[in-house]
Amino acid sequence: MNINQVLENAKQLNVDERALVAHCLISSLEISQDESVEQTWAELAELRYQELVSGKVASVSWDDIKKEAK
Known part of the structure; x- marks a missing residue:
């Protein structure tokens, strides 16, 4: 092709x-991939997940994000 x-x-x-x-x-x-970057992203993702689960932060729908960006 x-x-x-x-x-x-x-x-x-x-x-x-x-x-x-x-x-x-x-x-x-x-x-090449820097493994420390992957680890940092994984840690950040876990932190954000825990913030959502605990209620410390609230999620925002994709539709709301698109509306706000206009």
């Missing part, structure tokens, strides 16, 4: 699917 075919096929995907494809392509360009 050539690049034009890939691009044409990608246009048939919905927005979320195209975003995932873009993420995967960009991620594939990373030559």
Whole structure:
């Protein structure tokens, strides 16, 4: 498959699917990964999760975020 075919096929995907494809392509360009960065992200994710579970912070819907960004 050539690049034009890939691009044409990608246009048939919905927005979320195209975003995932873009993420995967960009991620594939990373030559090396810093494990400390991965660990830091994991720790941050755990902290945010605990804040949500405890009620310290409240979640916001994607629709509300999009409305606020306009």
